[in-house]
Amino acid sequence: MSTSHTTCEAVESENFYDLIIVGAGPHALAVAARLYEETPSSLYTDVEHQRLHWLRRYSSVPCRACAPPRVLVLDxxxxxxxxxxxxxxAYDIKHLRSPMFFHPDPRDLDSLVAYAETEGRQAELVEINGVVGKELSKHCRKCRQKSKGKTAITRRQSLGVAVNERSRQDYFTPSTRLFRDFCDDVISRYRLENLVQQGAVTEVQYGHVYIKSEDHLSHDAFTLTVEQTGQTVRFGSRALVLATGAGAIPSIPDVLTPTPKRSKTTKHMQHESNAPLPQHEGYCHSSALVTRPFPQNVRTLAIIGGGLTSAQIVNLALKHGVKKVFLLCRSHLKVKPFDVDLDWLGKYQNVQKMAFWQEDDPEARVKQIRGARNGGSITPPYHKILKEHVKRGKLEMLTETQIKAAAWDPEQKRWQLELTSKCALPNHSGNMSLQVDYIVSATGSTMSIEALPFLQNLQASHPVDVVCGFPHITDDLQWNEKVPLFVVGGYAALQLGPGAFNLAGSREAAERIANRLNVLWKESVLAGASADAGYRSAMEELVVGNRYAAFAEDIIV
Ligand SMILES: Cc1cc2nc3c(=O)[nH]c(=O)nc-3n(C[C@H](O)[C@H](O)[C@H](O)COP(=O)(O)OP(=O)(O)OC[C@H]3O[C@@H](n4cnc5c(N)ncnc54)[C@H](O)[C@@H]3O)c2cc1C
Known part of the structure; x- marks a missing residue:
């Protein structure tokens, strides 16, 4: 395996693609579907088209399907x-957390609502309570202002509720099954079934690629080293989309880190092979539960973390026969319907987004992202479930509690935890000790593009600025103007905002990338061998038809 980007890599012609997408999650699906959509729904208003400089650039380019003939998805x-x-x-999740308009379908914002209706599956939707509010009349607002005093009311409050009654249909959450069936519908509608191949990308390089059987030297292309069913295979592509998700590097509380302190390299190795997963006797990170069975013979369990995953694991543990669960949260338990503030979703989302996009300083953007997410939170329905477990004596919620020390007794097979708590519950303030059989840390993952092992070579040859783990990429989500590597998901957060981490950011990321690819294909910068006469006809065959074409035919007739 070559380690230098200057080396010319050789790739079989059947393994050379116009575009490779790494990852086959919802963000990758949004990109792939968008490439084949002839009439994508508009994501921006006319005013935004005039104001946002990256949109202005594309105003003369028809925003149509822009898939090249050869696309591959590797996962x-x-x-x-x-x-x-x-x-x-693994977490036995019956409903999504996100509302109906978070989905990867480029065709229509309401397509998940429409799908539920046409399939007669509205019963699988659960209303997200406490979000949709009645509009206050001007008179009512004035009265409130008078009683609270002008200064007590922020500009945002004076605008009224974040979600109007008429948007109520959007503030339901689909069942897990319904959402997956909908995604399958998107996959089959855009004929994406056969795009995916199994393969773990272990290295990415950018430079010259020699396409073997064509005896053709392609300048400026990617070479991917891929582990595929026990073999190492080389793939090449003119453009690359990185959709590998965010949750790759588990963050582990210091007290559970064996001494000597886990080095950065150890974390990289864990990420690279995805094994061993972060677990040892008596302990695992929540991500390990996705691939391994729930630990057996556990009577008492401590779960660290205040996010939705920790609440889901409480439920799971009790279903698996755990007698008593202790939920340890560093701060108080935050209860909110979504993982970002409602202002980023409701009718004022554009106010938030504009403020975000107008901020040029990436560090200030990171602050805004952190402010909007404000750490982990649980949904009101899960809060209710937790309170029921507390009532039944199955759960103790130790909020504002930190673990000062943790010692594993290999003979007793128990943890001795020393805690310090500011929690106001009786017997739960100050210092206390706790003995448990097992610990699960649901403490999320660390975002660090620099730590992704398969990007090490590329980062050495084509470095980008990294701010708090996020790459400082272009507004088109491109690595830089010269390297056609695109980033979606959490790693695009500096450009997309707090919605990048979940489904909220998927369609917007896809739209920006499609716009840019459209220009690149047209300029033939990437098209190379594909810019031949067959290119157009191949595209026409692949692209899903324009849904308005039937009207045109009707008119002609
Ligand atoms: C339990 C749970 C529930 C959630 N619920 C919601 C929800 O209701 N609504 C919501 O909006 N968000 C939710 N999220 C957040 C959710 O993870 C994201 O919205 C979504 O999965 C992100 O999609 P993605 O495509 O970026 O990443 P993923 O879905 O993580 O997909 C990334 C893919 O990349 C592949 N991959 C990674 N590295 C490589 C490599 N080197 N080579 C090849 N393939 C690779 C992985 O195998 C994976 O399939 C939830 C997250 C969790 C953990």
């Missing part, structure tokens, strides 16, 4: 949405 698990399915199954 280490194989198949669309496999990682998503595994997570939902």
């Amino acid at each position: 280490r698990l194989g198949g669309w949405m496999t990682q998503w399915d595994r997570q939902f199954k």
